[in-house]
Amino acid sequence: MNILVCVKRVPAPGAKINVTEDGLSVDSAHLGFTTSPHEECALEEAVQISERDGGEVTVLTLGPVEAEEQLRYGASVGAHHIILVPTDGSAWDPQRTAAALTTAIEQAEQANGQPFDLILFGNESADSGGFQVGVRVALKLGRPSVNAIKGIDPGDGSVIARREIDGGFEVYEVPTPAVLGIKEGINLPRYPTMKGRLASKKATLETAEIAAEPGGQALIRLHRPPEQASTTEILGTDETAAVRIVDILEEIGVLA
Amino acid sequence: MSLLVVLEHDRGKWVEANDEALTAARKLASDMGVELHAALVGVGARDLVSQAATGGAAVVHLCEHEVLTDYGPDAVGETVAQLVASINPSAITAVGTSRGNEVLAQLAARADLPFVANCMTVAPSDGPWSMTRVQWGGSLLEDATLDAPTKVLSFGHHSVVAEVADAPGAGEVREFAPALDPAMAATIVRDRDVQTAGVTLSTAPVVISGGRGVGSAEGFDQLEELAELLGGRVGCSRAVTNLGWRNHTDQVGQTGTRIAPEIYIATGISGAIQHWVGAMASKRILAINTDAEANMVTKADYAVIADLHKVVPAITAEIRRRQG
Numbered sequence A: 001m002n003i004l005v006c007v008k009r010v011p012a013p014g015a016k017i018n019v020t021e022d023g024l025s026v027d028s029a030h031l032g033f034t035t036s037p038h039e040e041c042a043l044e045e046a047v048q049i050s051e052r053d054g055g056e057v058t059v060l061t062l063g064p065v066e067a068e069e070q071l072r073y074g075a076s077v078g079a080h081h082i083i084l085v086p087t088d089g090s091a092w093d094p095q096r097t098a099a100a101l102t103t104a105i106e107q108a109e110q111a112n113g114q115p116f117d118l119i120l121f122g123n124e125s126a127d128s129g130g131f132q133v134g135v136r137v138a139l140k141l142g143r144p145s146v147n148a149i150k151g152i153d154p155g156d157g158s159v160i161a162r163r164e165i166d167g168g169f170e171v172y173e174v175p176t177p178a179v180l181g182i183k184e185g186i187n188l189p190r191y192p193t194m195k196g197r198l199a200s201k202k203a204t205l206e207t208a209e210i211a212a213e214p215g216g217q218a219l220i221r222l223h224r225p226p227e228q229a230s231t232t233e234i235l236g237t238d239e240t241a242a243v244r245i246v247d248i249l250e251e252i253g254v255l256a
Numbered sequence B: 001m002s003l004l005v006v007l008e009h010d011r012g013k014w015v016e017a018n019d020e021a022l023t024a025a026r027k028l029a030s031d032m033g034v035e036l037h038a039a040l041v042g043v044g045a046r047d048l049v050s051q052a053a054t055g056g057a058a059v060v061h062l063c064e065h066e067v068l069t070d071y072g073p074d075a076v077g078e079t080v081a082q083l084v085a086s087i088n089p090s091a092i093t094a095v096g097t098s099r100g101n102e103v104l105a106q107l108a109a110r111a112d113l114p115f116v117a118n119c120m121t122v123a124p125s126d127g128p129w130s131m132t133r134v135q136w137g138g139s140l141l142e143d144a145t146l147d148a149p150t151k152v153l154s155f156g157h158h159s160v161v162a163e164v165a166d167a168p169g170a171g172e173v174r175e176f177a178p179a180l181d182p183a184m185a186a187t188i189v190r191d192r193d194v195q196t197a198g199v200t201l202s203t204a205p206v207v208i209s210g211g212r213g214v215g216s217a218e219g220f221d222q223l224e225e226l227a228e229l230l231g232g233r234v235g236c237s238r239a240v241t242n243l244g245w246r247n248h249t250d251q252v253g254q255t256g257t258r259i260a261p262e263i264y265i266a267t268g269i270s271g272a273i274q275h276w277v278g279a280m281a282s283k284r285i286l287a288i289n290t291d292a293e294a295n296m297v298t299k300a301d302y303a304v305i306a307d308l309h310k311v312v313p314a315i316t317a318e319i320r321r322r323q324g
């Protein structure tokens, strides 16, 4: 089974997210970058399937040239091929992103002479959270898609996909080639080994320059939600604070 | 002219998110000065017409087809796309649950329209609309514009407080039979695997979480013991999930579970913004941390600046002492 995983490079903020002066992006001056968590799990799932059942894993990202870092990371944890669709670094809207990704996927499939059996997306990107790029790509390619997947069991000509619902799972049997939106928790992503890191330096980066028209959604300004004003009551600096804590638990009625 | 709200159901069972959807849609329809229509799709939908009317729908489009035996993103998405092509509403909305966002994404892709997910407020106008939407799971907000002949947008789940309609809508039922390719049955739910959960993380009255500061998987035993005494559930941070100490089902935060307990006890957790957005709906927060400057501490209602390995067993002992 050959699997394509589409990932997004996002900043990794800590206690606060700061916005640049023009309001158009997260101020990442002092931040590291990472792969959006759902996609990190999608990649791990693809690598596990390829290790078990054979086939190759390709990681593709649309983003600034610096996103090569996330592609190399993908190679260090087991991806066989890495493809970058470079942007100028500005945030692309979902329609534009989906159009460019579709073209890139069509080109890769043409070069391979066959479609990817599975294309995995994160259920939503960690930053802009548009909840739609995977679905748009699936429809442009004429393939079925299901989101919120937390379990994949590959079969012959189809996959069993488990979707998380309140208190359990829905089970789908999706014919391949197909597109799935993956959620964190489907697995525990591995850390790269030293050998993986070395191999990733040698992985060949393919670049696909693709132009696409902006869609109808435009970003005007990012801002932080109003903070809830809070004062913290310090109950103590050692275990004797337990008495006050249990008083509070009694007061609010959670202690019978 | 109309606003179409796409409602959800679980094999004929009304879902709570519909009350939010109708609350947001009533206001939007009134701001737009148009009639509110609702779409109900698939087996069991017929039983919910009166609830949609009670929620203010003037017209309920009942969409049935033999392929629609249960939820399926392609089949439901195509059904809504055909309904939209037939009745031509000015805008289509839903609540941004997994299904709500998925169906609107399907609709938007099929109709080649933009789709703005998880809005908090929406200002309709004759030109492009303005909205404020959620980024980073709620840690950041985005002012955006939507320029399209037909507007497609969802409201963020839990960003609207459900209210009862002042007056019910007429609830006139219009049947709509989509033309669906039987191949769409491929992505209809085949089966369900329901787990008996008891109190879940999202409904527990008390949640006691541990972060990296807990130090090991075994370190969570003391949190389990306390949670049991309080009838609560144990949660954790992503650092803990990544270390393999706890299952992801216990993770609180942007990519985990959103909780809203009476009290949240966060031990050994620094309070990164992605953790905080999952915990901020808690009624009260108690942070136990060795670092007085930790974000979790400065944002909490109560804090103890000490080693959790001493404080947590002391709480358990104090409860046992009082219970005799």
Ligand SMILES: Cc1cc2nc3c(=O)[nH]c(=O)nc-3n(C[C@H](O)[C@H](O)[C@H](O)COP(=O)(O)OP(=O)(O)OC[C@H]3O[C@@H](n4cnc5c(N)ncnc54)[C@H](O)[C@@H]3O)c2cc1C
Residues within 6 Å of the ligand: A010, A011, A012, A013, A014, A034, A036, A037, A126, B210, B211, B212, B213, B214, B236, B237, B238, B239, B240, B251, B252, B253, B254, B255, B256, B257, B267, B268, B269, B270, B271, B272, B273, B274, B275, B278, B288, B289, B290, B291, B294, B306, B307, B308, B309
């Ligand atoms: C896109 C994205 C999504 C994310 N989603 C989530 C999410 O859903 N949920 C989530 O939790 N995180 C999420 N994260 C990760 C998040 O940014 C933090 O890395 C994570 O929450 C840190 O976990 P922690 O607080 O346990 O660890 P740390 O930040 O390492 O904090 C450990 C804390 O323990 C305290 N401590 C240490 N020893 C003791 C002791 N003996 N007694 C008391 N206190 C002690 C320290 O003072 C410190 O405050 C996400 C990150 C990204 C980029």
